[in-house]
Amino acid sequence: MPLHYWIETSGCQMNERDSETLAGICEALGMRPCAVPEQADVAILNTCAVREKPQQRVVSRLGDLNKLRTDRPGMILVVAGCVAQIAAEELAERHADIIVGPRCYDEFEQALREQLPGGVMVEGDARPVAEGLPVARNDTLKAFVNIIYGCNNYCSYCIVPYARGREQSRLPEDIVAEIEQVVCAGARDVTLLGQNVNSYGQDLPGDTDFPAILRMADAVEGLDRLRFTTSHPKDMTPDLIQTMAELPSACEHLHLPIQAGADHVLKVMGRGYTYEHFRSLVQAAREAIPGLAITTDVMVGFPGESKAEFDQTLRAFEELRFDQAFMFKYNDRPGTRAEKMNPKTPNDEKQRRLLALVALQNEIARDINRDLVGQSFEVLVEERDHKSAGYMRGRTRTNKRMIFPGDDSMIGEMVTVRADEAFLWGFTTKHSPREDADAEA
Numbered sequence: 001m002p003l004h005y006w007i008e009t010s011g012c013q014m015n016e017r018d019s020e021t022l023a024g025i026c027e028a029l030g031m032r033p034c035a036v037p038e039q040a041d042v043a044i045l046n047t048c049a050v051r052e053k054p055q056q057r058v059v060s061r062l063g064d065l066n067k068l069r070t071d072r073p074g075m076i077l078v079v080a081g082c083v084a085q086i087a088a089e090e091l092a093e094r095h096a097d098i099i100v101g102p103r104c105y106d107e108f109e110q111a112l113r114e115q116l117p118g119g120v121m122v123e124g125d126a127r128p129v130a131e132g133l134p135v136a137r138n139d140t141l142k143a144f145v146n147i148i149y150g151c152n153n154y155c156s157y158c159i160v161p162y163a164r165g166r167e168q169s170r171l172p173e174d175i176v177a178e179i180e181q182v183v184c185a186g187a188r189d190v191t192l193l194g195q196n197v198n199s200y201g202q203d204l205p206g207d208t209d210f211p212a213i214l215r216m217a218d219a220v221e222g223l224d225r226l227r228f229t230t231s232h233p234k235d236m237t238p239d240l241i242q243t244m245a246e247l248p249s250a251c252e253h254l255h256l257p258i259q260a261g262a263d264h265v266l267k268v269m270g271r272g273y274t275y276e277h278f279r280s281l282v283q284a285a286r287e288a289i290p291g292l293a294i295t296t297d298v299m300v301g302f303p304g305e306s307k308a309e310f311d312q313t314l315r316a317f318e319e320l321r322f323d324q325a326f327m328f329k330y331n332d333r334p335g336t337r338a339e340k341m342n343p344k345t346p347n348d349e350k351q352r353r354l355l356a357l358v359a360l361q362n363e364i365a366r367d368i369n370r371d372l373v374g375q376s377f378e379v380l381v382e383e384r385d386h387k388s389a390g391y392m393r394g395r396t397r398t399n400k401r402m403i404f405p406g407d408d409s410m411i412g413e414m415v416t417v418r419a420d421e422a423f424l425w426g427f428t429t430k431h432s433p434r435e436d437a438d439a440e441a
C-alpha cells in the first residue's frame with residue numbers, strides 16, 4: 001500500500017511550480033497524491049508570505065492538520081515556501097515536522113526518507129537552488145519553467161527578497177533542457193517564471209540576457225506559445241519589446257506591474273521608475289506588438305498615499321486601459337521598510353479606494369473585450385467548462401478565456417474561435433470551432 005501525500009499551495013505561479021517539485025520528490029519516493037489531508041501520510045503546506053497575515057493563516061492551518069493526527073498519528077506535517085523561510089522557529093513550536101525554505105528543496109527528499117521530526121531547512125542568500133530535482137507536473141498542456149530565483153530589488157513593501165533570497169539565474173542550458181523536456185511531454189504553452197525575469201543573467205558570466213533566453217526558448221521545436229512573468233518596468237528594455245514582437249511563439253500578452261500612478265508613491269515604494277517611464281513602455285509595447293494585452297498589479301493605500309495621489313492611479317488606469325489588473329490593499333508585511341512608514345491609510349479608506357479602482361478597471365476590461373467581439377482568436381483547448389454542458393474552455397494568446405461549444409476530444413488542440421459575447425476575463429461564443437472550420441472548407 002503506497003503512502004500518500006497532499007499539498008496545499010498558496011500564492012504565486014512560482015509556488016505552483018515549486019509544488020510540482022515537492023510532488024515530484026514525494027512520487028520519486030513511491031508516494032501517491034491524495035485529494036484530502038485526511039488521507040495523507042505527508043501533508044504539505046506550500047506557503048506565501050506576500051499577503052496579509054500569512055503567518056497566522058499558516059499557523060491556524062497547521063492547527064487543523066495537527067488535529068488530524070489524532071486519527072493518523074504518523075502523519076508528517078511539512079511547511080514549505082516563503083513562510084517557512086521567515087518563520088521557521090514559530091512553525092517548529094507549532095509542531096511542523098519539516099520546515100523547508102524555497103532554496104532547500106534538494107534536502108527535502110532526505111528529510112522525508114529519514115522522517116526527521118523537527119527538521120528545519122532554511123538558508124540565506126548564498127545557497128544556490130538545486131538543479132535536476134524530480135517534478136510531477138499538474139498540467140501537461142501548460143508548463144511553468146523557472147529562469148531566475150529570488151529578487152534584488154527590495155521594494156519597500158515586499159517580503160520576497162527576505163523569503164526567497166537574492167537573484168540566482170539558472171544556466172541557459174538548464175532552462176532550454178527543461179523547456180525541451182516539457183514540450184516533448186506535450187506542453188504547448190510555456191511560461192518562464194521569475195520575480196523579475198528582466199534581471200535574468202546579471203549574476204552570470206557572459207552576456208546571456210532575458211531577450212536571449214526568449215530567443216533560445218522560441219527555437220525549441222514544437223513550442224507554440226511562450227509567456228513570461230513578472231517583468232519589472234525599471235528593467236524592461238527596447239530590445240525585450242522588439243524580441244517579443246519578432247518571435248513567433250512569444251504571446252501578445254505582457255504583465256507589467258504599475259503598483260501606483262503617483263511618482264511620489266512609486267518613489268517611497270522603491271520601484272525605480274516614474275509614471276511617465278511606465279507610460280512610455282506601455283506605448284512602445286503597444287506600437288511594436290499589434291493586439292497586445294497588458295495586465296498589471298496595483299496597490300492602494302500605501303502609507304502616506306494622499307487622496308490626490310490615489311486619484312493619479314485612477315487617471316493612470318483611465319489612460320493606460322489595462323486588459324486586467326490584480327488590485328490589492330496595502331497591508332504591512334513584518335520586517336519590511338514600509339511597515340515602519342507612516343501615516344497608515346485607515347482600512348475603510350483603503351477599502352473605498354480599492355472598490356473605486358475595481359469598478360473602473362472592470363468597466364475598462366469589459367469595454368476592451370466588447371470591442372473584440374466578432375473577431376476570431378487562436379485558442380488552446382484546455383478543459384471542459386464545468387458550468388455549461390457541451391462547452392469547453394481555453395485561452396487565447398492574449399491570455400483571455402474563451403468558452404465555446406465542443407467536447408473532450410478537442411483538449412490539447414489549437415482551434416480558431418469567433419467571440420460572440422464579452423465578459424470580464426474573456427469571451428463566450430455559440431460558434432463551434434469545428435463547424436466553423438467545416439463551413440470554411
Ligand code: SF4
Binds near residue numbers: 151152154159
Ligand atoms: S521586484 Fe519588488 S515587488 Fe517584485 S519581488 Fe522584488 S522586491 Fe518584491
